[in-house]
Amino acid sequence: MSDLIQVTRSSMPEYEEYCEEIRSMWDSHWLTNMGEKHQQLQRELEAYLDCPHVVLYTNGHLALENVIAAMQFPAGSEIITTPFTFASTTHAIVRNGLTPVFCDVKPDDYTIDEEKIEALITEKTAAILPVHVYGNMCRTERIAQIAQKHALKVIYDAAHAFGVRYRGVSSANFGDASMFSFHATKVFNTIEGGAVCFRADALVEVMNDMKNFGIRGPEQVVFVGGNAKMNEFQAAMGICNLRHLGGEIARRKLVAERYRERLQGVAGLRLCTVQKDVEPNYAYFPVVFEDTFGASRDEVFTALGAQGIIARKYFYPITNSFACYADLPTAGPEKTPIAAYLAARVLTLPLYADLALRDVDRICDIVLACGKTSG
Numbered sequence: 001m002s003d004l005i006q007v008t009r010s011s012m013p014e015y016e017e018y019c020e021e022i023r024s025m026w027d028s029h030w031l032t033n034m035g036e037k038h039q040q041l042q043r044e045l046e047a048y049l050d051c052p053h054v055v056l057y058t059n060g061h062l063a064l065e066n067v068i069a070a071m072q073f074p075a076g077s078e079i080i081t082t083p084f085t086f087a088s089t090t091h092a093i094v095r096n097g098l099t100p101v102f103c104d105v106k107p108d109d110y111t112i113d114e115e116k117i118e119a120l121i122t123e124k125t126a127a128i129l130p131v132h133v134y135g136n137m138c139r140t141e142r143i144a145q146i147a148q149k150h151a152l153k154v155i156y157d158a159a160h161a162f163g164v165r166y167r168g169v170s171s172a173n174f175g176d177a178s179m180f181s182f183h184a185t186k187v188f189n190t191i192e193g194g195a196v197c198f199r200a201d202a203l204v205e206v207m208n209d210m211k212n213f214g215i216r217g218p219e220q221v222v223f224v225g226g227n228a229k230m231n232e233f234q235a236a237m238g239i240c241n242l243r244h245l246g247g248e249i250a251r252r253k254l255v256a257e258r259y260r261e262r263l264q265g266v267a268g269l270r271l272c273t274v275q276k277d278v279e280p281n282y283a284y285f286p287v288v289f290e291d292t293f294g295a296s297r298d299e300v301f302t303a304l305g306a307q308g309i310i311a312r313k314y315f316y317p318i319t320n321s322f323a324c325y326a327d328l329p330t331a332g333p334e335k336t337p338i339a340a341y342l343a344a345r346v347l348t349l350p351l352y353a354d355l356a357l358r359d360v361d362r363i364c365d366i367v368l369a370c371g372k373t374s375g
Contacts, residue, residue, distance in 0.1 A: 013240035037235035060181030060194030062228035077126035083320035132161035135283035172197035190238035251353035252282035262364035268293025295370035
């Protein structure tokens, strides 16, 4: 369908710009292994994010999995996290041999409910892994207080929060480390890709060992690492996209503002609270369809799809309802009722920089018609 509107659309530079960026690779034949483009992107991201250390990865999941491993938590440790997230967050904990403990979320911004964290802390708790959701920031000050009180590490899943600032501070600079995803669907992409950002100098060598087989020289292997390196083509795409990020976010803002103009205050529709002191990235536009709207989330999803508009039930289902986690003590959506309620009712509407405002209006017309005709 030629007029199909996807929930997102990957940002890309002009074809000629990307070709120019990768031209030197045809001279060097250096395609991977932390080459010139990789090093340039790392430097530029450290500057953009105001973060002393950025370690690049081939994807965000391996970045998260590796930084959890780098913390060297004792076997059997527990990590408090949220089920209102993508599968990767929970999988990264479990694949490290650790146990996720699920904390419910707040109904206004969908981030972890920091006031419910302490009740879940046990002698096995080693860390808190909060998730910045849809670009909404967690309450970082309160989480830091809890972590300090109980001597816990804090690792942020910041996959949705690239470019977000809280009180002027980049989202890369909270907790002991933050993971970003640079997947093609994100505000900033390197085709696939990710990064871990942190301040501790001692982590640099460990993270690089983990992503490159523990190799530190032609004849020196000091660590049992894996392979999670970002290649030069990915890095080149990141260099190009970073140049245009300001414009990308500005155009996303126009789309988000039109959605708010059309949908704010409609009975039965709940929009995210605009966070105070947060400079957003307009990564997603979630709408919660309450029972009073007159049509369910699934009915709206179907109505949009019938018109060639692809929305997303995001996040659905929540991770503590996955069959693979059925045996965990805090598994089951009933343990996190707010997250379960949201997951059954939330729909993220199409949002990307090139989405025309006339298409936003068409999407809103379909959504509103569902409510008007269903009562």
